[in-house]
Amino acid sequence: MYKGLTIIFGFYFMGEVTAEIANLPIPGNVLGMIFLVLALGGGLINLKDVEKEAEFFIDNMSIMFIPPGVGVMLYFGLLRDEFLPIIGALGLSFVITLGVTGKIVEVLR
Amino acid sequence: MNVLGIFLTISVYFIFNKLYQTKRKFYLNPVMLSITSIIILLYFANIEYQVYMESGRILSFLLGPAVVSLAVPLYKKRKVVIDYSTQISSGVILGGLIAILSAFFTAYLLGGSEALLLSISPKSVTTPIAIGISEQIGGITSLTAILVIITGIMGNSIGVPFLNLFGVQDKVARGLAMGVTSHGLGTAKIIQENELSGAVSGLGMALNGVFTSFLLYPLIQILMSL
Numbered sequence: 233m234y235k236g237l238t239i240i241f242g243f244y245f246m247g248e249v250t251a252e253i254a255n256l257p258i259p260g261n262v263l264g265m266i267f268l269v270l271a272l273g274g275g276l277i278n279l280k281d282v283e284k285e286a287e288f289f290i291d292n293m294s295i296m297f298i299p300p301g302v303g304v305m306l307y308f309g310l311l312r313d314e315f316l317p318i319i320g321a322l323g324l325s326f327v328i329t330l331g332v333t334g335k336i337v338e339v340l341r
Numbered sequence: 342m343n344v345l346g347i348f349l350t351i352s353v354y355f356i357f358n359k360l361y362q363t364k365r366k367f368y369l370n371p372v373m374l375s376i377t378s379i380i381i382l383l384y385f386a387n388i389e390y391q392v393y394m395e396s397g398r399i400l401s402f403l404l405g406p407a408v409v410s411l412a413v414p415l416y417k418k419r420k421v422v423i424d425y426s427t428q429i430s431s432g433v434i435l436g437g438l439i440a441i442l443s444a445f446f447t448a449y450l451l452g453g454s455e456a457l458l459l460s461i462s463p464k465s466v467t468t469p470i471a472i473g474i475s476e477q478i479g480g481i482t483s484l485t486a487i488l489v490i491i492t493g494i495m496g497n498s499i500g501v502p503f504l505n506l507f508g509v510q511d512k513v514a515r516g517l518a519m520g521v522t523s524h525g526l527g528t529a530k531i532i533q534e535n536e537l538s539g540a541v542s543g544l545g546m547a548l549n550g551v552f553t554s555f556l557l558y559p560l561i562q563i564l565m566s567l
Contacts, residue, residue, distance in 0.1 A: 269415050269416050289407040294526075321453065330496070333436030
């Protein structure tokens, strides 16, 4: 278990340090994910050493979004001021983007 | 009061997740219901968000290692992902572009302020990238963060029914649509349906984040000058 956690947090740390030093607009966790895929692909990291721990984090990802989601309560005023354009733009853009992205993959297949 | 946030989040999520597991109805989405009820509880108990976040932030901190962990399903499904590389890159480019343009122009047509147009443009990418972009183009970062989360909640709750409505059946297509449209919250949902979809969704989220962070600054200059 500690081996897997060391790998995951190690790559997270590497990602953060890289983003900081190179002044990239990409967050450390996304870079860490890219680095870890490369390390798995290059045989530097063994899938078995990290698989169980990674699956634990992924299986429990939904609950981690709740605290930032509750932060919406701080901005009710802001949301109310432009309620119509916000709801309209988010709703329409969501439906169009989801449909087009899904369809384009299927059409090109 | 320190432990309040984490206790409240876990217990409320436990109840709504249980409810969702038994009923399996999309409108009983546990993330959406938990957020709504915690807001109501805090409001009536007169507890500030900062107090809730004292321990609530422990859970949101774990999003960091969770995103890194998405490397594992992506690596396990690498053969399919490579096989689909043309479709995936086309989907990210087209989807990423449409996410920005449709949000920008709808908000514009409905009378949104300039600050809103700038803040809403990066709403489909993962929160830390979106905040960075919003800052760069002159949006309100806290507003962007909220719009990103609302977009994610939509993906988590109504993403799957909409994919079914559109007749999108391909596992890669479903995953990519969720990741490009609704970042981590979309990924968290679709990975429960299928591992391949989840892997592609995580990849779509990462690629769209990178794509949007390079595209949006020049694109906004053009859009705002129209």
